[in-house]
Amino acid sequence: MISESDDSLVLLAALANSEGEDDLARGLLGSIGVERQPATIAYATDLATRLGVLDDLQERRRQVEVRMEGPAFIELSERSLAAVRAELDRRGWS
Numbered sequence: 001m002i003s004e005s006d007d008s009l010v011l012l013a014a015l016a017n018s019e020g021e022d023d024l025a026r027g028l029l030g031s032i033g034v035e036r037q038p039a040t041i042a043y044a045t046d047l048a049t050r051l052g053v054l055d056d057l058q059e060r061r062r063q064v065e066v067r068m069e070g071p072a073f074i075e076l077s078e079r080s081l082a083a084v085r086a087e088l089d090r091r092g093w094s
Contacts, residue, residue: 031083033076
């Protein structure tokens with residue numbers, strides 16, 4: 001699940017946005033750790049633009065590039081997985 005957690009965060013952020021929960025969507029995008037799939041990266045960029053947090057997302061991506069090795073990589077992945085679990089719990093989907 002760790003390898004898909006960032007894709008899941010983007011989809012959950014899109015769902016929150018479609019439900020009018022823009023603050024929640026911004027928070028979910030802010031929890032992204034290590035993006036992997038080009039389509040998801042592109043969609044996250046579009047969603048961040050619409051939510052007005054593109055600069056924040058791009059800064060996070062720059063920070064992630066620096067931390068792509070060893071324990072920092074695992075920490076980023078675990079943080080995004082925790083955010084997915086928290087949102088699933090909030091929705092009663094766990």
